[in-house]
Amino acid sequence: MLHGVADDLLAWTRLLACDGELAKAEPKTLQDRVLHAPASLTHGSRRCWLNFPPTWPWTNQIVAIFACIQALPRPG
Incomplete structure (x- = not known):
């Protein structure tokens, strides 16, 4: 089921x-x-940040995916 x-x-x-x-x-x-992706989670200013290394080949695509997800309208 989880799969x-x-x-x-x-x-x-x-x-x-x-x-x-x-x-x-x-x-x-x-x-x-x-x-x-080898990311690190950092905390600061009451927020969490997910940091990707700039040398990872797909960093730009991952950041674009997160931007698209955040731009989706909230359900309901």
Whole structure:
């Protein structure tokens, strides 16, 4: 059951937030590039920041995915 939920989340992320080659990528490719990114979580000014290394090849695409997700209208 949990595997199905994870597959659905990847499919919806690809549908709503990905463009270019990631929009057509297989779930395994999307998982390797986005979910396995070496990021660090930092705290400051009552906020949490997710920092990606600038040398990671897909940093710009990951940042674009997060921007698309944040730009979606709130449900309800």
